[in-house]
Amino acid sequence: MATAQEIVGKHTADAPVNIEGLVEDLGVELVRKADLHPLIAGQIECIEPNRFRISVNKNDHYYRRRFTTAHELAHFLLHRNLIARGVDDTKAYRSLDIGNFNNQNITREHEVEANRFASRVLMxxxxxxxxxxxxxxxxxxxxxxxxxxxxxxxxxxxxxxxx
Ligand SMILES: [Zn+2]
Structure with a gap:
């Protein structure tokens, strides 16, 4: 079986990076155009033990949706043990009490880390x-x-x- 590193390498070999393919190859379900609260950019939820789903707000521009997908992927790769039921991200990529989960485990530092990961993986x-x-x-x-x-x-x- 390919390692996460190999899967990342395959999808980031040229621009534009295939962020959707990367997420799905890592075994994470992806809803590319989801109905979410208007202030929420995206979310990642645990749908059953060790099964995760990323959903991205259908009303956002495609480039924004790509960034959101990469940001949520970062929570999966870097903060999986903090996801619990799920994490919502506002348009500013903060976990607040709007949306579905109000996750208190994810701090401002985790969000900065997720944004940095998203930036690196997409570029x-x-x-x-x-x-x-x-x-x-x-x-x-x-x-x-x-x-x-x-x-x-x-x-x-x-x-x-x-x-
Ligand atoms: Zn986040």
Whole structure:
């Protein structure tokens, strides 16, 4: 059986990263366009012991939904023991008392960690460097290539010292 690392590698070999395929290959159910509270971007829930489902707000732009999917995947990979019944994320990626779960285990630091993971998985360092060269640093082209918001790409370029 492939390790999580190998599965991640397969889906992040080129841009845009196949975030949906990655989630599903890791054995997590994915509802790409879910009916959620208007202030909730996404959630991850435990549907039975060791079975998880990520749901993403159908009203969000596709690029936002990709980021949300990656953020929820981070909770699965990094914070699985804290998920309990589930975790909701607001549009600002905070676990608050709106939505379905009001999870108190997930702290601000966990959210920062999940956002950092999402940024890294959607915009792998080597690929960003490669296309940053090819596109002469054009952030609009880069954001389109990676299917992320220009804001998310801007943060990533800064983190990599390419801004
Ligand atoms: Zn979160």
């Amino acid at each position: 792998p360092k080597d690929l960003v460097r490669k296309y940053h060269g090819e596109y002469a640093g054009d952030i609009t082209l880069l954001a389109k290539k990676f299917q992320v918001s220009e804001e998310a790409m801007g943060y990533r370029l800064q983190a990599l010292g390419l801004a």
